[in-house]
Amino acid sequence: MALVKKLIVSGAVGALVGPFATAQMIDQIATRDAVRALDDCMAAGATELQCKRDLPANLMAGLSTDEDVRFQSISVFGVSGLDRAGNSSIISARDIADLAADHPAEILNTVPGVNIHMNSLQEHLIAIRSPVLTGGAGQGSFLVLENGVPTRSPAFGNVNILIEPHHETADYIEIVRGPGSAQYGSNAVHGLINIIHGGPRERGIRAHLSGSTLGRQKLDLIADQGYIGRGALSLQSDTGWRDNTDLLQLKASGQVETTLGGWMITGWGSSSYMEQETADFINGAEAYKDRDVAKSNDDPLAYRNAWSVRVGARLERDIFGGELSLTPFARHQNMDFRQHFLPNKSFEENGHTGAGIMVRYNDTLSEDIDWRLGFDSDIASGYLKERQDDPFGFFPGDGRFPVGLHYDYDVDTALFAVWSELDWHINARTELQFGIRAETHDYNYRTNIEAGVNGRFKVPEDRDDDFTFVTPKLALLYAVTPDTTLYARYARASRAPQASDLYRIQSLQGTAEAGVETADSFEVGLRGLGFDGRLVYDIAAYHMEKDNFFFRDADGLNVTDGATRHQGIEAGADLAMSEQWRLRGSLSWSDQTYRFDRVVGRASDTITKGDSIDTAPEWLADIALVWSPDEHFETVLSAEHIGDYFTNPGNTRSYPGHTVLSLRTSYQYSPKLTAYVNVRNLFDTAYADRADFGFGSDRFFPGEPLNVTIGVRRTF
Numbered sequence: 001m002a003l004v005k006k007l008i009v010s011g012a013v014g015a016l017v018g019p020f021a022t023a024q025m026i027d028q029i030a031t032r033d034a035v036r037a038l039d040d041c042m043a044a045g046a047t048e049l050q051c052k053r054d055l056p057a058n059l060m061a062g063l064s065t066d067e068d069v070r071f072q073s074i075s076v077f078g079v080s081g082l083d084r085a086g087n088s089s090i091i092s093a094r095d096i097a098d099l100a101a102d103h104p105a106e107i108l109n110t111v112p113g114v115n116i117h118m119n120s121l122q123e124h125l126i127a128i129r130s131p132v133l134t135g136g137a138g139q140g141s142f143l144v145l146e147n148g149v150p151t152r153s154p155a156f157g158n159v160n161i162l163i164e165p166h167h168e169t170a171d172y173i174e175i176v177r178g179p180g181s182a183q184y185g186s187n188a189v190h191g192l193i194n195i196i197h198g199g200p201r202e203r204g205i206r207a208h209l210s211g212s213t214l215g216r217q218k219l220d221l222i223a224d225q226g227y228i229g230r231g232a233l234s235l236q237s238d239t240g241w242r243d244n245t246d247l248l249q250l251k252a253s254g255q256v257e258t259t260l261g262g263w264m265i266t267g268w269g270s271s272s273y274m275e276q277e278t279a280d281f282i283n284g285a286e287a288y289k290d291r292d293v294a295k296s297n298d299d300p301l302a303y304r305n306a307w308s309v310r311v312g313a314r315l316e317r318d319i320f321g322g323e324l325s326l327t328p329f330a331r332h333q334n335m336d337f338r339q340h341f342l343p344n345k346s347f348e349e350n351g352h353t354g355a356g357i358m359v360r361y362n363d364t365l366s367e368d369i370d371w372r373l374g375f376d377s378d379i380a381s382g383y384l385k386e387r388q389d390d391p392f393g394f395f396p397g398d399g400r401f402p403v404g405l406h407y408d409y410d411v412d413t414a415l416f417a418v419w420s421e422l423d424w425h426i427n428a429r430t431e432l433q434f435g436i437r438a439e440t441h442d443y444n445y446r447t448n449i450e451a452g453v454n455g456r457f458k459v460p461e462d463r464d465d466d467f468t469f470v471t472p473k474l475a476l477l478y479a480v481t482p483d484t485t486l487y488a489r490y491a492r493a494s495r496a497p498q499a500s501d502l503y504r505i506q507s508l509q510g511t512a513e514a515g516v517e518t519a520d521s522f523e524v525g526l527r528g529l530g531f532d533g534r535l536v537y538d539i540a541a542y543h544m545e546k547d548n549f550f551f552r553d554a555d556g557l558n559v560t561d562g563a564t565r566h567q568g569i570e571a572g573a574d575l576a577m578s579e580q581w582r583l584r585g586s587l588s589w590s591d592q593t594y595r596f597d598r599v600v601g602r603a604s605d606t607i608t609k610g611d612s613i614d615t616a617p618e619w620l621a622d623i624a625l626v627w628s629p630d631e632h633f634e635t636v637l638s639a640e641h642i643g644d645y646f647t648n649p650g651n652t653r654s655y656p657g658h659t660v661l662s663l664r665t666s667y668q669y670s671p672k673l674t675a676y677v678n679v680r681n682l683f684d685t686a687y688a689d690r691a692d693f694g695f696g697s698d699r700f701f702p703g704e705p706l707n708v709t710i711g712v713r714r715t716f
Helices: 002-014 023-029 032-043 048-053 055-062 066-077 093-099 104-108 135-140 291-295 499-503
Strands: 087-092 142-146 172-177 191-196 204-212 216-225 229-238 247-260 263-277 303-319 322-338 347-364 369-388 404-425 430-447 452-454 457-459 463-481 484-495 517-530 535-552 558-576 581-594 619-627 633-642 658-670 673-680 688-694 697-702 707-715
Touching (some): 087 093, 087 535, 093 104, 104 172, 369 499, 404 457, 404 499, 430 499
Antiparallel strands (some): 172 191, 204 216, 216 229, 247 263, 263 303, 303 322, 347 369, 404 430, 484 517, 517 535, 558 581, 581 619, 619 633, 673 707, 688 697
């Protein structure tokens, strides 16, 4: 029973400290009624595992809020561990619904250290304790999961990966900043995002409908079938505020729970479909300040079509005195789009199919030592094709961009990994945590077109490649007071190359030169409660050194031994100032620099050791002031601040940053009906969601102008 109590109490203090966690939520989760319900469950003869898996039924009898019921999902599918060292935030279903985000960046950017750049419609680039990364680094440096299972096989990432998981109706979104635990390996370098779907609830239907002045309509439906299953559907239709930017997006997910032959089984599925007419960059110094230019789209033929499907199941039972879980999974994805961000605007098709299993065994070796052991496998087959339909050249006779196929290849991959973690409770206040993971990646590449150089493109011969690495983790936690935890953590993260890094190369590049990228991260943090539970806070400082950073420089050559440094301080807090007023938010400072020299043909793209990494703002902030005069009415005034940053490696061009305010007001007419109004960009600020410097020009994805969304949420 001590483990269950620890899960509830330390989980509340240690994990629910993101910018949307409230002292009220923590107090509710840790109530004596919840502990009593679990005690009663075990006293009746059930095992600890059965009681934890039965948390919805038990907690509904003893707790009054929906959030308390949903806490069970985190214990089952969470990836950071509720009492683990390291910095994580959890955003609840209630906060996801209240934000009514049109883009996942609106949700995730409320978390310290997270800076997701919105591009056109659903396109985006991710940054977590990092600059905004592109190419293979952008694909492979961030791990995205659903119910604790990676949404993609590790070699086939996507910089737009958040278009796939069904976050709109999630129970929780968990964000881990910095390297993941030993349970998760390749791609969890700078951080991970875990979309946790809801388990079955009391029978009923919840609907969320909204429309905006930008021509955007959204519908979310959640149908619960008692304590057996749940289904959810999301639809978004958008005429686009920029020229020729229509969007149709569909997402669906479902989850069922049952028991069979002594196993507790949770099965789920998730799928997405998107048709998008995409807008290109706008070009020119401060072009985003011109409203007519900002609305324009000089590539009306640009588009992105994508669909994906994922299924998985978690089978759990007690065995040999411990807890065993088996999680088989399968996935399929493909995408077809015009590369509007390249001068020749070629077309690409890619996709992959994969399956695997995650095995976990947890045991308590003694009163002071908890132990976990795991095995992961992921077998996948992927493809990529790139073609150019129309002639293109920077000058007459330029033969670097030939019409026809540039690439057409298949890659089979296999991942195998073993890991172990051990927690030693040295005394009542101190805990030592250790983890280690070893994994190997095998690649089998085959080209479907003739190998050799074709203009600026190079098609490698058929080949096999493999990569192996070991990543240790070590942490120490100390309970300064019952409500305050201090921790220190070292973690090494590594990632195998993306398939595109190895085989989608240009004429001057060497074949398959990308190696294993490694980052060593050191972190200290303090988190807990203050002012009699009215304040929840989380403060962390980190230092990360990354080696073998692989990218393609401005001369089209591989950089195989790049090195970068990432360090900063992050803070998140939620303060109940009175019964009516609450202040919550996050603040992040970082210093991210190159640690090597790279001279290329243009000074604007030459890297000098000590220079700031481009697209890495020094300051990030997201602050919200909440006024709730009664139980029916709530108004939130929020401000998002992005500090200035350089837009090219040579640090010769920059973007001044911006601050954008928004206002949300909601009114609950009854327990089953709520209406709201969201005003985004309250003062119609001209800003850029993404600023860049490429091909000799400043270029931007402009931010949306002032817009209003009206919506209703109804329970049937």
